[in-house]
Amino acid sequence: MTSETNCVFCQIVRGDLPSYKVYEDERFVAFLDINPQSAGHVQVIPKEHYRWVWDYPDIGDYFRVVQRIARAQQKAFDNESVVSRIMGDEVHHAHVWLFPSPWTKGDVGDKKDFARNAEKLRAALR
Numbered sequence: 001m002t003s004e005t006n007c008v009f010c011q012i013v014r015g016d017l018p019s020y021k022v023y024e025d026e027r028f029v030a031f032l033d034i035n036p037q038s039a040g041h042v043q044v045i046p047k048e049h050y051r052w053v054w055d056y057p058d059i060g061d062y063f064r065v066v067q068r069i070a071r072a073q074q075k076a077f078d079n080e081s082v083v084s085r086i087m088g089d090e091v092h093h094a095h096v097w098l099f100p101s102p103w104t105k106g107d108v109g110d111k112k113d114f115a116r117n118a119e120k121l122r123a124a125l126r
């Protein structure tokens with residue numbers, strides 16, 4: 001059973017684990033996935049520990065943030081197609097995968113260039 005003490009996403013929220021955060025407000029944070037599917041692959045999570053996305057009480061607020069990140073990805077990576085995925089089996093803390101589609105464009109940039117990809121997203125979110 002995963003609890004907040006050993007949950008990797010809770011550790012990222014607390015700053016106990018390093019991450020490339022691209023967005024943060026009082027309730028949500030978005031950071032680059034460590035094993036990206038494409039350049040700019042982000043996980044959007046609530047700061048509070050919920051097991052499933054569907055457990056989050058203000059789902060509309062959550063998805064407004066998800067939409068904002070997706071729009072920034074479209075802009076930052078000049079790619080209209082953003083893939084979203086909700087599984088929940090890898091890390092037991094609610095999270096939405098968002099990544100610019102690697103299939104619609106030939107060159108989507110270096111997915112392992114975390115510093116550059118994070119900066120592009122932060123700039124698009126300003």
Ligand SMILES: [Zn+2]
Pocket residue numbers: 003004007008009010011048049050092093
């Ligand atoms: Zn957690």
